[in-house]
Amino acid sequence: MIPKLTDDAIAGLPIQRGRADLLEEIVTTTVLDDLPAVEPEREPRRTWWVPVAAAVTVALVAVTGAWWAGRPAPEQRNATPPAATLAEDDQYVVLDAPGWELTSTAGSVWSRSVVYDKGDQNVDISWLPAPEYRSLVADRRRIDRPASDGEPIEMLGLQGRMWAYFPHEHTAIRPPQGGWTIEVRVTGMDEAAFRDLVSRLRLVDEAGFEAALPPEYADSGDREQMVADMVAGIQEHVDPLYPDGHQHAIASYAFDPYHLGLDVVTSVACAWFEDLVAARAEDDATREQRALDALATARDWPVLEEMTAKGKFPQILWGTIDLAAAGELPDWYADGLGCAT
C-alpha cells in the first residue's frame, strides 16, 4: 500500500524533473474550451432553522416522531424549516430481509440515515429534504462519464434512478414524496442483488420503524426517561450540570443507547471544555479550576461506564480531560469529541 503521505512530505520528494516536465507538457497542449463542464453544479446555499437552540438552562428534548440531536451550526439558524415534518406517516424505511442487522442510526433535524450490515455487505439509507433532490441527482449523474441519468429502478412504489460506482457498489435515489427524498447505497453485491434488496425495502410509519428496532434501542416512549436517567447519573457528580451562564439543551433523537449517551455526555462535557478555554483566555484561575474539577468527575459518570463496552468514546474523552488538566488541551479537541458538530 502507498503510505498516506502529508503534503509536506510530498513537497520533499525528489520528483522535480517529473513535476517540471508535466507542467511543460500541459501548457503546450491545445486548449479545448468546448469540453463538458466538470466542476460541481452548485445550488444556492440554504439554511434551516432548527428549534432546539432554545434559551433554557437545561432542557431535555426527547422528540417524538423525529430524530436526533441537532446541535446546529450557527449558519443553520434563522432560515426556512424543512418542508415536511419527520413525523409524516409512512416515511420510515425498514429492510425486511433475513440476516441484516441495523447497526447505526444517525442524522440531524434536517436529515437522517440508518445503516444495515450483513457480513461485508452494507446498506446505507438516507433521507434528505426534497429540495436536496436536484443537487443529489446532479452529483450522482457524474458517477458516469459522460454524466448520465443512470438506470431506472422501482423504489418503494416510485420510479427512481440508479448508478454503479463499482460493479459491487450501487446507489439509487427515490424522487421526493412527502417532503423527503431517499437514497439507498449498497456495497458488496452486484446489480441483480442490489435490485432485489431494494425491492425488499418497506415504507412504514413511526410505530412500524420502532417495532423493527433491536430491543436495546430506545423508542420514542422511553427515550426521555433514558436521557433523564443519564443526566441524573452525571449530576450526582457535577452539580450544577453546566457552567454558570451557559444555556444548553440536550436534544437527542438517537435510538441506540451508545449514541444517546454520546449526545448527553458531549452536551455537558463540551460546555465545561468551552468554559475552561474561556477561563484560561481571561486568566481566571478560579473559574479554570472549577471547570477542571467538573471535568475530572467524568471518570465516575455511570453513562460513560456503560458506553465503554460499546465504543472508544469514553477513553477519548478521559484522555482529552487528562490533557486539559496537564495544560495541553489540543486545539482540535472540539472536533475530536464532536463538540463542533
Added chain:
Amino acid sequence: MTEGREETFRRVYGDHFDAVLGFALRRADRPEDAADVTAETFLVAWRRLAHLPVEPETRLWLYGVARRVLANHRRGDGRRTALGDRLRRELATVVPDASDAVVVRADVAEAMRRLSVRDQEVLELHLWEGLEPRDIAEVLGLTASVVRPRLSRARSRLRELLGNDPEPPGHLPFRPHQLAKEDQR
C-alpha cells in the same frame, strides 16, 4: 494561448501541485496511478482555466476534479493520459521508500476501511486534507447540510470501530499533523 493564461496556470500548478498529488497518492493503489490522476486533473484545469474559481476555492475545485478522475481510473475506464511519463517513473521509485510524515496511523486507516465508501470519502477529506464540512461539500458538490451529519456519523462509527481495536490508541487525534507527529515518535 495568451501569456496571461499560461502565467495563471503556472501559478495554479505551482501552488497546488503537492496538494493534488497528495490527494491522489493517498487514494490510489499505485504511485503510477496517482501520477496519471494528477496529470489528468491539471490537464482539465488547463483546459477549463476560465472556469477555475478564485482562491481560496481553487484547491477545492481541483480536489473535486481529481476525485472524479480517480473514480474513473478505479473503474478501469479512465484513459491513461500520455502526459507525465517522467513523473510516473519517478514516483514509482521514490514513493515506496517514503515512510515518514504520514497523515494517518495504521490502526485508524484500518478502521476507516471498514466504513461505507461514502463515509470513508467524507472522513478522508476531513482527516487527510484537513477540510471542514463546508469545504468537503464544495469538493463533493453537495451542500454543507448534507455533509455535516454524514461526517458526524462517520466519526462516530470510526470511534466505535476503534473501540474494538486490541491496541487502544489512547485519545483519538483528528488532526493530520498531530497524527504525523505521533507516528514519528
